[in-house]
Amino acid sequence: MTPLNEQQLELLHIQRIEQIKKAALKVFARRGIIGTKMSMIAAEAGISQGLSYRYFKSKEELFITLIQDALEEAKNSMEQINHLSGTPIEKMRTLTKNMLEDNNKQFFMLIQQATASDEVPEQAQQLLEQFSKENPIQLLIPLFIEGQEMGQFCEGAPNKLLFCYFSIITGLMLQEAQTDENYWIHEVDLLMKVIMK
Template identity: 55%
Template structure:
């Protein structure tokens, strides 16, 4: 067998990085940075602890990377909603579903963990400041305003409503982790009642 060429090696490297990140996202989301031990990530990802450090500089660096992605992804999810050609209420419902499904869930949980963990690095804190709640509110404002205009969204202060909506979604995500059945995720319809008329 011919040895792998450089590109193939690069491919393997990248695959492995993605694989580790995928696993780490779930573990960090569930247990936070303090509750997550390197041994957990290594074991779940099926690599040795030593190998981990060939792909990432440190636990903290990986955590930060994931936060970064989570934030970018969340912004991009919102932006994508605008391109759907359905009424505002339907857009919001779709966004809600996206957030609640497996793709979005872990990212939300992770961001929460970042906000509430002790011992996160200064760099991570700076990163978090780059995506304040206000940014999300501003992104959603046009959509909600349109909703009010066409009479699908209840009257009231929009900034407050969006903020509450996001807080509730985040909260619902955060308290939910698969192995633990103490809480359960509310149905989308129920959540929509917060925002919509009758």
């Protein structure tokens, strides 16, 4: 039993946190905060019931942490789109595929669960509202205008079109969430019809 040095302990600590967060994300995304029992997360992570509490003060804190991650991830996705190369359509297609990917889908679902429920912790509520105010979706507007000017995208107020576009994504994910399938990732072009000419 050689004691581990500080660095190794630190590493283990981080790994544990990630392990728990990953398990929690999977369960929260599917079942929401109320529908999720701490025992489910523990089972999913393969640890004991009490252990999560060494790393997160409460179920709420764990949920809030994940919401933060999810919003950050969402923001990143939006920001990075402008660094891609290609036409507006190609960029949107890439973004769409990215969102429908498994990992991001869980983040997306988590946000959806949180947005749709009245049961989210106060602080998560605030993060969501702040996100909604910052509205990173706005970051896509220049891209949209460019697309419209190029004649690729259809006419209309860009923010409305975008809102509509994200509604499809949301709706599809909810359907898919039940089936564990990844059908629509192959039908991206159909989804994009709503914004294309």
